[in-house]
Amino acid sequence: MTNDRVDLTASQQRVQTQNDIETAITEIFAPEDEGLRNALATAKAAGLPAIQISPIQGKLLQLLARAANAKKILEIGSLAGYSGIWLARALPEGGRLISLEIDPKHAMIIRNSFANAGVGDRTEVRVGKALDLLPHLTNEAPFDLVFIDADKSPYPHYLDWAIQLSRPGSIIVADNCIRGGKALRGSDDEQEESTAGLLEYNRRASSDPRLTSLALAVDSGHTDGFTISVVSSPV
Numbered sequence: 159m160t161n162d163r164v165d166l167t168a169s170q171q172r173v174q175t176q177n178d179i180e181t182a183i184t185e186i187f188a189p190e191d192e193g194l195r196n197a198l199a200t201a202k203a204a205g206l207p208a209i210q211i212s213p214i215q216g217k218l219l220q221l222l223a224r225a226a227n228a229k230k231i232l233e234i235g236s237l238a239g240y241s242g243i244w245l246a247r248a249l250p251e252g253g254r255l256i257s258l259e260i261d262p263k264h265a266m267i268i269r270n271s272f273a274n275a276g277v278g279d280r281t282e283v284r285v286g287k288a289l290d291l292l293p294h295l296t297n298e299a300p301f302d303l304v305f306i307d308a309d310k311s312p313y314p315h316y317l318d319w320a321i322q323l324s325r326p327g328s329i330i331v332a333d334n335c336i337r338g339g340k341a342l343r344g345s346d347d348e349q350e351e352s353t354a355g356l357l358e359y360n361r362r363a364s365s366d367p368r369l370t371s372l373a374l375a376v377d378s379g380h381t382d383g384f385t386i387s388v389v390s391s392p393v
């Protein structure tokens with residue numbers, strides 16, 4: 159009994175320490191400015207769910223875009239434009255972010271948030287089902303970075319498209335690729351379409367000889383995160 163209490167306290171302390179560390183990293187390396195805060199406030203006022211990436215994930219996307227010297231970025235799943243703002247800000251002058259979003263109600267919000275954040279000139283929102291829009295992007299490829307964050311069951315198809323629209327050295331990032339371990343090792347949920355899509359995504363990302371990949375637990379709480387891949391041979 160006493161030991162249980164001690165263990166619980168220790169684990170609570172670990173969580174507290176983890177939260178403190180994340181808060182400190184966010185404050186020092188990934189503070190949100192007015193553009194990002196406004197995008198979140200607008201999304202909340204419009205009743206959109208708060209399922210965007212964290213500031214640390216946003217900064218990691220920026221860092222990867224800069225590492226790839228990205229001039230063209232593709233995003234699949236925009237919600238209210240929060241991750242799009244982080245990505246667009248990594249672009250040099252003349253750079254371009256194309257963001258695909260299925261929900262037409264979101265499109266106006268996203269365009270306003272991009273404009274408010276000062277990235278309206280380098281961003282474009284295309285409305286429709288990603289699998290219908292992706293074949294129309296071949297003329298605009300290659301993209302230097304592709305960020306996948308839409309519905310989960312087609313993730314393996316999104317990976318195929320991301321590779322097809324890439325060049326050697328392009329970076330592909332997919333969100334929600336850990337899901338508390340379910341997206342790595344499977345579980346009773348495996349029959350569930352979204353878990354199956356994520357499992358297959360990780361299976362392909364880790365075994366495709368054209369990719370060098372790693373899953374990283376980078377969300378708050380370290381139970382979910384990105385699978386990051388570099389396209390390392392001709393596609």
Ligand SMILES: C[S@@+](CC[C@H](N)C(=O)[O-])C[C@H]1O[C@@H](n2cnc3c(N)ncnc32)[C@H](O)[C@@H]1O
Nearest residue numbers: 210211235237240241259260287288307308309
């Ligand atoms: C998790 S949210 C994206 C969050 C956003 N990337 C961020 O971090 O700010 C997923 C978005 O994908 C969109 N979506 C879902 N299925 C889609 C599809 N088949 N094609 C395009 N967008 C889709 C949803 O409407 C939603 O806005």
